[in-house]
Amino acid sequence: MNMTTTTNATASQASVSESNRSRILQHLYHNGISSRAQIAQALGLTPAAITKITARLLEAGVIAETGDFEGSKNRRSIGLELDTTRFHVIGVKFARSLVQVGVFDLAGKPLSVQELPKVSENTIDESVALLHGIIDDLRRKDPAVVAVGMAVPGPYLRDVGRTAVVSSMQGWRKVNFLREFADDSPLPLFVEQDARAGALAQYLFDPNVTTDCLAYYLVGEGVGLGVIDHGALINGAQGAAAEIGHISIDIHGKPCDCGNVGCLERYCSTPAIHEMILEEGDLIPDATELSHTEASRRLFAMAKDGNARAERLVRQVARTVGFGCVTVFNAFNPQHIVIGDIVAEAGPMLLEEVRHVVDAHTIPELNTATTISLSSLPADAALNGAAAVAITQFLTNPSLFFELT
């Protein structure tokens, strides 16, 4: 028993060091160039501890000295900086028919992005095989790549590695992402539900996001939500929390693949929008030929050009997005809701209608304290999100990614 105790005590010591390393990296990541004294003050660590930890991070090449910079009280001191270009990550976004792969630096800057051929229900296996080759290739060509992050549609069962429901393309349910990609991966590989990955991307990469109580509301081919509450993702027991797309807004409403009725996703996802367009008859004559995304984008463009029927449909969709927002207020009380993905491309018209619904239906004290905005990251924020999943791990568990002497 003594040995176990000693091992645990050592493990605990190691985890304190790792935690301090992680806090220093996160501080530099979020605050930019800082002196050792500034870091010590911000984190409540002794200058001696800072000197010791930063020495090892400098040696490993993760952080760098920037030379003199002006600190507080006009004293000049040496700045430390997290070198976000030194390490790269691969991000992979799975979105039903669309699979994208990118290489990113630690600041979330895309260095390359590619798209796999369109996936259909019976070509999933081929796409998976192709993807293995692409990841392998990217990793060999770029030795700076240290990790892979993946964003998959939810509800994703985190411990199992499988998505429980993928409305309108259930074939993805067969794929166990952890077994398929993580188990034999030569690099650390992490999988997260797409909206949760998007929330991490907003938190890490978007300069307009300044709170640590944040909801990223993904409205696209699926509808999902990622919630960061006081700096930490809300996970739930199986990692399937915040499944806004399957929360019912109408218990007398349309049935959904998940078993529930009136799921939010049935009223404002791109498949739902496509359905509405088809029900409108001749609004978009070739609508049957288009993908859900193409049809939705066409509708948004027509509404912006002043087509009244198109505008009516967009506002109808926006009202449902708004009711989803009201649910987000009451369920998670975030300080900032960022709406992203394809439906956010409807732009100011969407946001205006969402705000009308929210103003009319939300508790005033919550409403006035909360910002709603459209994502300022690219529409494929979940791809940035996939990178953010890997970068979050890099910042949280740094010793997994580089040798510390």
Added chain:
Amino acid sequence: MNMTTTTNATASQASVSESNRSRILQHLYHNGISSRAQIAQALGLTPAAITKITARLLEAGVIAETGDFEGSKNRRSIGLELDTTRFHVIGVKFARSLVQVGVFDLAGKPLSVQELPKVSENTIDESVALLHGIIDDLRRKDPAVVAVGMAVPGPYLRDVGRTAVVSSMQGWRKVNFLREFADDSPLPLFVEQDARAGALAQYLFDPNVTTDCLAYYLVGEGVGLGVIDHGALINGAQGAAAEIGHISIDIHGKPCDCGNVGCLERYCSTPAIHEMILEEGDLIPDATELSHTEASRRLFAMAKDGNARAERLVRQVARTVGFGCVTVFNAFNPQHIVIGDIVAEAGPMLLEEVRHVVDAHTIPELNTATTISLSSLPADAALNGAAAVAITQFLTNPSLFFELT
């Protein structure tokens, strides 16, 4: 700047000690009698650290040695125990017309409980004044009382100290609980939303609750939810997260005091049940004379006695409670949902119907991994909850409550 740094470093050192004290107290609270070696192993602390910290806790009288007990590998060692009888807390439950006050030991055992005269919209001030006297009196009579916990209806704005909406008794919104009770309190005093307080009570006091991913679903005069995700309450930016009562289950439904429509609370709270009974005409002839609670209890009793009309109403209410459960699954993915408060008194009939709805509408992988049960704590679990609020603070920030030499 040096001074600030030193102060922060000291503060950080102090907070590490406090955190270790808290972890030891929580370990003893949840695991019962343990040897120093067992605690060291469970928490990954060195035996030397445990000896030092427990010595100070023994001196302060918070923990006690129990003499020899049988440890692992049949070795005899000295046990340590958190003496739950040594300190008491006062719990106060505000539930619209009902205000209750109790004194509890740290195990949640009630030592005394009293009820204030029934509160109406225009006697709130009197009740508050009366309550001040009662708390003062209890504190003077029992020097073991170290803290006061309060449970108030939500959505409660934690930093402000005020409840934002109290459907069917908006007068309570005028009361700022922090200013009214905490600011001049001679004892540490903590206020929490009632369902969240109930979740803490389930977590601390109910031996049937064994997970740290727990939702307490309060269905009574209001409908609320408290969610503990991996051991921590989900708060939201203003402390108003998990307001299940105001999540809409029907965007074409009945309007609610909060501004939303189709709020869950409008279909299964005791005021909603009372309304349904009145709409039934002669089912309970003197229903207009009864309080919401009395009317609901009468209905449950009639249903249990085999009255078919009453049973139909109870099952209708239960279905709505069930749809609320489905929302809890999708929003928070807990491992255990405990249904409590007055409506839970409908018993097995309610639970059966809830399970039907959940089985039919929840993602199977989530459903099979989740337990739903009725609270085994008394119906006024929010009063236990108020005590739990204070006890949680005692276990988390022990040095607020006793002198450490």
